[in-house]
Amino acid sequence: MIDLKYLQNNFDEAAGKLKKKGVDSAVLENLQALFSALKEANAQLEAAKAEQNAMSKLFGQYMRESKDISELKLKVDANKESMVPLQEKARAAEEALYAVALGIPNFPDDSVPEGADEEENVELRKVLEPKTFAFKPKEHWELAEINGWIDFERGVKLAKSRFSVLKAEGARLERALINFFLDTNRAEGFEEFCVPFLNNSMMLQGTGQLPKFEEDLFKVEEEDLYLIPTAEVPLTNMYHDEILSAKDLPLLMTGYTPCFRKEAGSAGRDTRGMIRQHQFDKVEMVAIAHPDHSDEIFEMMVRNASDILTVLGLPHRVVELCGGDLGFSAAKTIDLEVWLPGQNKYREISSISNTRDFQARRAKIRFKDEKQNRLVHTLNGSALAVGRTLIAIMENYQNEDGSITIPAALQRYM
RNA sequence: AGAGAGGUGGCCGAGUGGUCGAAGGCGCACGACUGGAACUCGUGUAUGGGGCAACUCAUCGAGGGUUCGAAUCCCUUCCUCUCUGCCA
Numbered sequence: 001m002i003d004l005k006y007l008q009n010n011f012d013e014a015a016g017k018l019k020k021k022g023v024d025s026a027v028l029e030n031l032q033a034l035f036s037a038l039k040e041a042n043a044q045l046e047a048a049k050a051e052q053n054a055m056s057k058l059f060g061q062y063m064r065e066s067k068d069i070s071e072l073k074l075k076v077d078a079n080k081e082s083m084v085p086l087q088e089k090a091r092a093a094e095e096a097l098y099a100v101a102l103g104i105p106n107f108p109d110d111s112v113p114e115g116a117d118e119e120e121n122v123e124l125r126k127v128l129e130p131k132t133f134a135f136k137p138k139e140h141w142e143l144a145e146i147n148g149w150i151d152f153e154r155g156v157k158l159a160k161s162r163f164s165v166l167k168a169e170g171a172r173l174e175r176a177l178i179n180f181f182l183d184t185n186r187a188e189g190f191e192e193f194c195v196p197f198l199n200n201s202m203m204l205q206g207t208g209q210l211p212k213f214e215e216d217l218f219k220v221e222e223e224d225l226y227l228i229p230t231a232e233v234p235l236t237n238m239y240h241d242e243i244l245s246a247k248d249l250p251l252l253m254t255g256y257t258p259c260f261r262k263e264a265g266s267a268g269r270d271t272r273g274m275i276r277q278h279q280f281d282k283v284e285m286v287a288i289a290h291p292d293h294s295d296e297i298f299e300m301m302v303r304n305a306s307d308i309l310t311v312l313g314l315p316h317r318v319v320e321l322c323g324g325d326l327g328f329s330a331a332k333t334i335d336l337e338v339w340l341p342g343q344n345k346y347r348e349i350s351s352i353s354n355t356r357d358f359q360a361r362r363a364k365i366r367f368k369d370e371k372q373n374r375l376v377h378t379l380n381g382s383a384l385a386v387g388r389t390l391i392a393i394m395e396n397y398q399n400e401d402g403s404i405t406i407p408a409a410l411q412r413y414m
Numbered sequence: 415a416g417a418g419a420g421g422u423g424g425c426c427g428a429g430u431g432g433u434c435g436a437a438g439g440c441g442c443a444c445g446a447c448u449g450g451a452a453c454u455c456g457u458g459u460a461u462g463g464g465g466c467a468a469c470u471c472a473u474c475g476a477g478g479g480u481u482c483g484a485a486u487c488c489c490u491u492c493c494u495c496u497c498u499g500c501c502a
Contacts, residue, residue, distance in 0.1 A: 039463095039464075042463080042464070042471085043464065043465090045471085046463090046464070046470065046471045046472090047470090047471095049470090049471060049472090050469095050470060050471070052482080052483090053470095053471085053483085055482070055483090056432075056482050056483040057432075057433085057483080058482095059432075059482050059483065060431095060432035060433075060482090060483070061432085061433080063432075064432080064433085069482085072482080073482065075482095076482045076483090077482070079482090080482070243461080364462090373461080373462090
């Protein structure tokens, strides 16, 4: 959630920032008004409560001193009565405020380029040249068929469309990649975690998936539980509503989880193959950082994810997202796009974001700095999306006969 | 899943209707003592919100209720422990 005090005190500046994300300033004016209304309502209610508390205290004193309480009782009853509408007003004001506030995206950093959509993202650099093939490179689903690595039909039978089954070498390569990623992240200082794949609504709200993006999530019937869309949710919320010690920062976490997404807005996109599935494996990095150091940790995370691709010999480019393409919670995001020769284009394989204090405010993750409690910065990034790495390896390491060479870095994991 | 017990501050643990945001202990911080340390003694030590100083509101697992007043009584719910059942 954005800092409402900041919005109130620096309205024009705040509105200017959110314009980059396409948020209309009228929405913010409304939010500001709701915030003022809540403060006003709370002030009134609190004054009445203070009076009530004072009279109740006096009441106890009268009782002890055996004084007559009948007159006081009348006063205190009247005050109590008068509090009812104030209570309702404050409750309604709070509800109205949060209904809007939780749907406002994070401020982008000032350095984030202007732009409406992914067309205006900025390529920062390319790493490794795509190699030229002496034959027409095949798409991964053709290679999957030739090698018997992926069974799309039975995935659909078992669940529904956008599910698939990995088998034989394909399944083993998936597992090898997970281990390789976890080991690499661990060597970079990330602690490894195995976390629940179902999280409750409070956690999903903490990282920003709820309440706005409920339609993207798989929910368990009759339970307050959702299948996680990314390990960012459990890893970041590990410290939900906790106050950390400054000396514990940064907390660097990594974990493998499957991720579940409804892909509600993606009907018709990437329907063929394994690019866009309802369930996919991912190894995630999450950092809980001191605000003064989140930038350097962000750079480290980008470098780490890029290095993994380089070690695997996968050509990729590093792209900074423009304001319009930035996710809801992110202040700054860098995507890594891997080269897919079969598709003849770069496709997203990692997304690394600094959410600054946006998630920390929602999830109440703070640290003690001297005497003061301050919000941490939270960062997350894939290192890497496993299924898409598998696809990238298939397409980049394919031979003319359709066979696939396992990259040297992975051979000891197979 | 059924039966019983219980959830109080960083930790342990008192508190069954008012002076309790909460005794006592441990831990921690500062000070005294010491050549230095331990011991001892003294002082302090939850979080969030509003004013941002005085002050004030909220919080004793969570949510609701009774009451002038709730850690304390009632209801719902979550969690933990023990026994039984089941399962990996």
